[in-house]
Amino acid sequence: MSNVYGNNIKLKIFGGSHDKIIGMTLDGFPAGVSISSECLQAFMNRRAPGNNAWSTKRKEPDVPEFISGVEVKNQDGKIVYYTNGDTVNAVIRNTNQHSSDYSSLVSIPRPSHADFAARMKFGKSVDLRGGGKYSGRLTAPLCIAGALCLAYLEARGITVGAHIFQIGNVRDKGYDPISVDADTLIRISALEFPVIDADTQAEMKERIEDARKALDSVGGIVECAVVGLPAGIGDHPFDGLEGRISSIVFSIPAVKAIEFGDGFAVAERCGSQNNDAYVIDGERVITSTNRAGGIIGGMSSGMPLIFRAAIKPTPSISSPQDSVDLDSMQNVKLLIKGRHDPCIVPRAVPVFEAAAALAIVDALLD
Amino acid sequence: MSNVYGNNIKLKIFGGSHDKIIGMTLDGFPAGVSISSECLQAFMNRRAPGNNAWSTKRKEPDVPEFISGVEVKNQDGKIVYYTNGDTVNAVIRNTNQHSSDYSSLVSIPRPSHADFAARMKFGKSVDLRGGGKYSGRLTAPLCIAGALCLAYLEARGITVGAHIFQIGNVRDKGYDPISVDADTLIRISALEFPVIDADTQAEMKERIEDARKALDSVGGIVECAVVGLPAGIGDHPFDGLEGRISSIVFSIPAVKAIEFGDGFAVAERCGSQNNDAYVIDGERVITSTNRAGGIIGGMSSGMPLIFRAAIKPTPSISSPQDSVDLDSMQNVKLLIKGRHDPCIVPRAVPVFEAAAALAIVDALLD
């Protein structure tokens, strides 16, 4: 079965950016997990486009509709969804497509978009409207599945939170690998522009605004943490946490790199500088440092799990670019129209939380 | 089914470092792929321990023995294995175990080894002799599967090659993302100490020797390239090449980070600086830069596929370290005995080639 995520849960995403319906099918998800309609929508809105200055002007309400797998209950005037163990099918009806913008992409691929590779794969009949299935829009159904997973984890005392770690050359603080806690993660997530060090916020927004004005875009890094995870989750070799997290994180468009704990920095170190010593901390065993980012041998160590992923600058920029006409095999200049994000990093933050939650739930169900 | 790699091929690894037999089961591998016993052994030897100064003193011949899935033919005095489409089972008989070295690990976990997490997962009965199933020794069966995949790719004009990119703070050149070719990859692979820039070799060996003398260890980075891959291989979202490669690369013990193309560097850029423009090159379409490392939208772009992965310093060091006794819940000092690599980076190089080949073959079989 192709294009499925998970060993225990099985997640499929369907539809394309400019289809009438996009959605997801989630199998193997436990019964009895509940999430209020309100809470789900709030999570969806963090990713939804059109809500602020640094986002595309395409505005989509992104309201999830469940086809199967949940019981809908009315509790004190609030709609609450309870999973019933059956296949969860949920869809989002697209409302705001401008497909005419994308008519020429099959012949003239946009640099650093999936257009060229998709045409090589599927031929001339490939549907690239709005980026087709390669669009970041497909992270919306991923967020529905992720929201269910976050609810599952929350009920078990496990909290996931991400923040903007870097935009362009402006870098936020990282989470403290020893002391980061659920409260911190929840507080940061609630911010409209989630950074740890409030001072970096203005400068980051400025980078985005500069990019927007220059008809350009800018990349960044998201950092994500999971706290409350017991030690021993994940399994070596092919079911390790790094592998499970990275394989879903790379399904988020534009991600080009991932590192756990101190990541690439470990290459320069000696073992004596990199090892995390065990110490007794009351009734628990902790490590006095957490360079491993909470994962050893593919398994959780009981310390905060921390990873960072690099997001390339949105390839849709409004200045003319070199490309080729694949039908006439001529070099051409390409000017991209349509509505785009100058920086997708802020909207990607909840998507990383969703991805991490899916990976952790899948590992917990081993 | 847990701990399996692949959507189309299905790879399992079995056994532990100090079991009599370790091995692998590979399902779904195409019939008709051939590899000579000699060529397979040469590949295994690049990973095998005990062959040089920067390796552990544990010497293992690592001779693969096929139980099923291959026909053995004698061609001009050479043994050649031909896959027959059936499940490939292959084993390696361990010859040189010193299990007595590891008796106390279950109580007193070694810092930055899997011991603690494994005990949390499996309890006191966990088998940690020689690192158990967490040992780098289990990359030997991975290399058998990888060698078959490399043979499959070679017959289709696809070449995989890795080199030592960094040891400690000494950095080799990277592969040229535009011009790297099969000859280069083959030539570098044949080196006993595979680096591009011969000048870095002495310095890297010195770092390793320094670590060895200091009873310490040192980390590094491996860079791997694949050339000859047609455009359009891999599938979005969950079957993308980055996800498939990363999920197997993180099954290699000690890997903490991976980046494709320019990786983390893309975070600082604008789109206009990061996009790879298309240009006509004779009868082909290429990109004039290859910041993407040959992957767009999870699919191959037709350009060289390049990734780098960070390997932490071997956690087994011979100086005393802080740990805890999990039975008495006391802080203790731990002195690790046994035979260890001061730097596993050189021996890991073929393992990365094996991992990349497995991921690429799996994607080609979609």
Next chain:
Amino acid sequence: MSNVYGNNIKLKIFGGSHDKIIGMTLDGFPAGVSISSECLQAFMNRRAPGNNAWSTKRKEPDVPEFISGVEVKNQDGKIVYYTNGDTVNAVIRNTNQHSSDYSSLVSIPRPSHADFAARMKFGKSVDLRGGGKYSGRLTAPLCIAGALCLAYLEARGITVGAHIFQIGNVRDKGYDPISVDADTLIRISALEFPVIDADTQAEMKERIEDARKALDSVGGIVECAVVGLPAGIGDHPFDGLEGRISSIVFSIPAVKAIEFGDGFAVAERCGSQNNDAYVIDGERVITSTNRAGGIIGGMSSGMPLIFRAAIKPTPSISSPQDSVDLDSMQNVKLLIKGRHDPCIVPRAVPVFEAAAALAIVDALLD
């Protein structure tokens, strides 16, 4: 992944008899298969309840609605669905539930219904309204998937057709195992009461009417044939055609037995009486008899594939029956209300065609 049918296609059924929505998710189904809305509905109507004297009075229009996986095209005023290779999701909205009929089943299980086993499995909270997920109603989504498979097969010259072989002690002729052809299968399928020997029809209907009048029910046998299947489809040992067909046929409620070709009759024979000799027939090789029912070694032989399956009498009968109250653990008399089929065999005929088509398509995609 549980409750999935298929190695290459992956079929899931969701919902229960008295849910608002029932449906199916079909993965791995090829792109480019087309079926008109009219043709699909005609197939659904053969199974739909409430259309004639021998069916339950619950009337459901059973109109499939596609959520994903098909393009809808308007061709000369007709709606035609084209699969696009994406996950096919389709739902049916239930319109005619009388859930109040089923309130007591959790305590007092109906003999020979799933109630008791389901309660033992899921406990008191099990949902048994209308038979819950055990209801024959769930064969409606199976028929949607089956209709797509039948369209796929039809385009390849493969025809599937079933008929009523037996009701009570009244037996129709069987398909001729040598000469049965597509025209015959299509002609019989088009009958409102599909039998080969028209003379048996009145007698069969009489048995059903007798059962209805006696507030009882009656069982039967369905025979199904597939013609046009090339030799060599299916794979030994676990992917054989008998195994694949039987595993989906037993998902049809009330099926208790299946036989291929001469089935149980082979037990009494000598090899010399049972072997099917090969003979040249023009440019083809056929067998002069077809006792094997078109399957040898799990693979198609190129001869018509024929199987029969026994369907027990509907367990819902209106006379009082012995049962127990599981809460008080007392023997009780049970009188079942609600609307039921005196004989489900006629409505089951297209369900067997759907099941056979699903199995054959899955095998063809190996």
Next chain:
Amino acid sequence: MSNVYGNNIKLKIFGGSHDKIIGMTLDGFPAGVSISSECLQAFMNRRAPGNNAWSTKRKEPDVPEFISGVEVKNQDGKIVYYTNGDTVNAVIRNTNQHSSDYSSLVSIPRPSHADFAARMKFGKSVDLRGGGKYSGRLTAPLCIAGALCLAYLEARGITVGAHIFQIGNVRDKGYDPISVDADTLIRISALEFPVIDADTQAEMKERIEDARKALDSVGGIVECAVVGLPAGIGDHPFDGLEGRISSIVFSIPAVKAIEFGDGFAVAERCGSQNNDAYVIDGERVITSTNRAGGIIGGMSSGMPLIFRAAIKPTPSISSPQDSVDLDSMQNVKLLIKGRHDPCIVPRAVPVFEAAAALAIVDALLD
């Protein structure tokens, strides 16, 4: 992944009748299951050829050798295998192949053997020595996996036993569907010629001897029962017990039909004659009849599970038969040499126990 049995366990069989090694790979099997070498061998011997008058003269000791997945312990001089949760690999080394007997099968297919279909599937290069992978010899590795499952079940109070129900037209009694118990199943299994009604034994053996003398063969029926199974095992629709059992039973060569409980007989009945009424039996709920054979809605009912399967007469008979030469496309007479069983039913009895045990274990692990 093709040719795998099981949702939770994953069983693969490899090798062909005349390969040096045949074997099996079993994944997902629980740790901590033990079986003595002696007990395993006794089970294998019930199936092994060459042990008595009604078997082929090919004698194979069929000694299982474990490659992985078990710890071997010496307990009071007995070898005992303990599964360790890892992939179980086990092989049997073939010792007594006469491959020269089978040279012409690729051109001239034996009637009612897999030869023709296999050649259509794989072309001229297909390996049909000794029946290749279609040979009943491959049920030996199935029995290794089955023996482990039987040990797992035994430790949980679940007993599986089969007997010869029919040979030619001679029929044994069936198991009593209400009162059959573990002791009965164990006692019958221990018989060299396992029948319930000892009086039928001589007559059955006579039928076999008649067939042998006439250079012919004879078919039969095996009946298998499982007792001690709690209610509620199995899951509707695609994970039902009938489907799971039938799909593995049809992997046993020569099986053409299967029925559960009263099977085909239910077709003739009214609901009032076929329903199994619930009654209180001490602290348990049982049914006063067990026409369902212990399965309702795909789930166990708590009553004895009973099924019967028809085995066709061995197609290898020594009298001349009509066939065709596929190379010259001429009708020919074929005279089959080699060593064959006049009746495989007695040797098949433990194979049905193995198959049933595999299906039940897989369902218990849901």
